[in-house]
Amino acid sequence: MNKQPLLILALCFILGILFQDSILLGRTSVCIISLIGVGILASMFFQSYFLHKIRVVLLGLLFFGIGIILHFYNTFPSQTTIFTGKGTVVFTISQKLNSSEKYKKYVGTAQVRNHSFSSVFYVSRDHKELDFNHYYKAKAYITAPQAPQYDFQFDYAHYLKRKGIGYQSFLINEITSAEKDDVSFVDKVRQNRLEVLLTINQTGMSTEAKEFLKGIILADRTEMNSNTVQDFNRSGLVHLLAISGSHIVIIFGMFYFLMTRIIPVRLRKYVIVASLGFIWLFAMFIGFGNSVLRACLMLSIYFIFILLQRKPDLLHSMALSAFVILMLDTQQLFDVGFQLSFLAVLGIFWLNQPLLRYFPNQDSYFKKLIFNTITISLSAQLATLPLVLYYFHQFSLISIIANFIIVPFSEVIIVFSFLMTVFISFNIDFEWINIIYDFVIQVLLKIIHWFAERDMLFFENIPMSLIEVFSALVMVYLLRFVILKLNFKNYMRLTIAFLLFLTIRMGCNTFSNQREESLSINFQKSKIFAIKKGDEVCFWIPDIADNGKVLQFLINPYCSSRRIRHFEIKTIPSSAQKIVFMNRIYDLK
Incomplete structure (x- = not known):
């Protein structure tokens, strides 16, 4: 406790959140815990040898209780369905989600029959973009997300519930709009970002370069080609697209470098403050995404230690960042990005310096860049690998090589992309710069695609509990x-x-492997049958089903969940589904 008090208290706070999420204590129990917490706080003012000896334990219990209390008030209760079916909705949007083949998806607030609720809105793919300056009205088919049929399927209803969203609205006719009388400051910022995104769409660059630019700087991957996203996932370079710590540090460093060339050395503290202010403005502009907020908080806390002439401590910065984020929203603890980012920072703290000892002296900038890139990438990947396998059940050995080759150039790519975004935002159109940027990104995407195609080094359906x-x-x-x-x-x-x-x-x-089961699974408009015996399973898929989606969303999750080593797929006529399944059940018996 004496060496890392903030980290230990943060862990106690997190354990309280996990406890409440598992047990779901009621209001009476939470009130009792609150009174105990007040008692512990009061005991801190008494001078007692016994209290002094157990003060560490009391502090741990206090933060454990605070975690329980905050998560109780951040947990959305199971609400009764207020309306489902067809109806006319009036709604506004607050965020755009990744588009699918058929729909553009938005998050917003809707009103139906004097009832307000949060919903995901599904709009036809060919409809123009919805913005933040208007109210919208349309007829919609409203449904409440259903829990999955089996435990190996993704629980989308629970995922939405953690975000406070209880409904899905499929818009089924033309959307009418009316301007808002009073647009909030937050919506104005969102609208400005949307206008920059639309301006990027109007440039003469290729579609791939435009989508890459929007993703790497403005945190918008909503329209990115699914094949491109798959290439980044399979090559282990998806972190290049996600606005994370490396992006924020590079943008901070760029602004800091420019400011130091203008402002005298004696005012260096103000340069740091101005640079921190700039990254917070940037974070606000792109929407305060979870990963952006985490990176800005950790960087700000780190430099506050420096400004206060305290020795900067990475673990203190991380613990304080976790406190701030989780106090604002305890549900962030269950976000995969939150877990991976903090685990990556811990991995770098724990393994980076020991690994650097096996490299030659870093007596030049080039050596420092290369060696640190290798050790930081390796440290982060080793620390996050168990969690990556648990959530995604796949890993590519090529990702280690890909990170060694691509990441050293990421600084140049991010700075170039940032400058491109600034030029486009102010309608400064240099055609020759667009051509150069387009060429660089096309080469980069081809290299990443080459890495992604190395199937021999890609492993999937890896079980992990x-x-x-x-x-x-x-x-x-x-x-x-x-x-x-x-x-x-x-x-x-x-x-x-x-x-x-x-x-x-x-x-x-x-x-x-001792478990045998026979399943009838509803997938979209088809019924799929599966019979498992030992570590093998056979799937009967009707001929009208999309085999690619069945493999991605059903077969692969099932195989990783049930630790399947071999699976077989058989296609059957849709009219004979039930007969085939019943015959197979009879044969097994």
């Missing part, structure tokens, strides 16, 4: 000691942790 994640993270923790000092004690500790991980994994595999 929570207990396996924690045992793998123990190995990452012990790896530092082996890197720092390779002796018998450290080597044996890591070996024992690895054997424990293998034992847990073999036990999970054995337990899963």
Whole structure:
């Protein structure tokens, strides 16, 4: 507690959130916990030897209770359905989501029959963009998202509930609009960003370059080609598109570099303050996304330590950032991006410096750039790998090589993209710059596509349970000691942790393979049958089903959930679905 008090208290706070999310204590229990918390706070003012000795425990319990209380008030209750079916909705939008093949998707607030609710709105793909300056009215088919049929399917209803969204509205006729009488400041900022996005669409660059520019600077991937997104995912370079810590640091560094050339050295503190103010303005402009907010908070806290002439501490910065974010919205703890970003920072803190010891002296900028890129990428990937396998069940060894090659040039790409966005925002059109940028991005996308096509190094349907994640993270923790000092004690500790991980994994595999099941799964407008025996499964898919989507959204999740080593797909006429399934059940019996 003496060395890292903020980190320990943050962990207690997080444990409180997890406890409340699992147990779901009622209002009476939360009131009792609040009174206990007030009592603990009051005890801090008493001078007592006993209280002094247990003060650490009391502080931990206090923050544990605060986590429970805040998450209680941040948890959206299960609401009764107020309206489903066809109806006329009046709505405004607050955010655009990724588009699908048929629809553009927005999040907003709707009103039907004097009832207001948050909803995802599905608009025809060929309809013009909705903006933030108008009210909209249309007939819609309103539904409440349903829980998945089986546990291996993605629970979209629960995902929306964590964001406070309870409905889906499919707009079925022409949309009419009316201007808002009073546009809020937030909507004005959102509208300005939308206008910049639309201006980028009007440039003469290729579609791929325009979508890349919108994604890497303005955090808009809503219209990006699915094949391009898949290339970034398979090559392990999707972090290049997500506005994260590296983007914010580079933009901060660019503005800081320019300011230091103008402002005297004696005013260097004001340069830092101005640079921090700039990145917060930038974050506000692109919408305060979760990853952007995390990066801005951590960078700001880090430099506040410097301005106060305190020794900057990465763990303190991370803990304070987590406190601020989770106090504003405890549901952020369950966001995959939140978990991966903080785990990546922990990995860099824990492994980066030990790994650098195995490289030559960094006596030049080029060596420093290359060596730090390698060690930082490797540290972050090792720390996040267990969680990546748990959520996505896939990993590509080519991602290690791809990051070593692409990431060192990411600084140039981000700065170039930022300047392009500034030029376009102010309607400064240099055609030759557009051509150069288009060429650079096309080359970059081709290289990434080449990495993504290395199927031999891509592994999918990798099963991973929570207990396996924690045992793998123990190995990452012990790896530092082996890197720092390779002796018998450290080597044996890591070996024992690895054997424990293998034992847990073999036990999970054995337990899963003993389970046999027969499933009838509703997928879109088709019914799909699956029969599992041991570590093998056979799927019967009607000929009218989209095999690609069935593989992506049903077969792959099932195989990773049930630890399947081999699966078989058989296509059957849609008219014979039930007969085939019943015959297979009879044969198994």
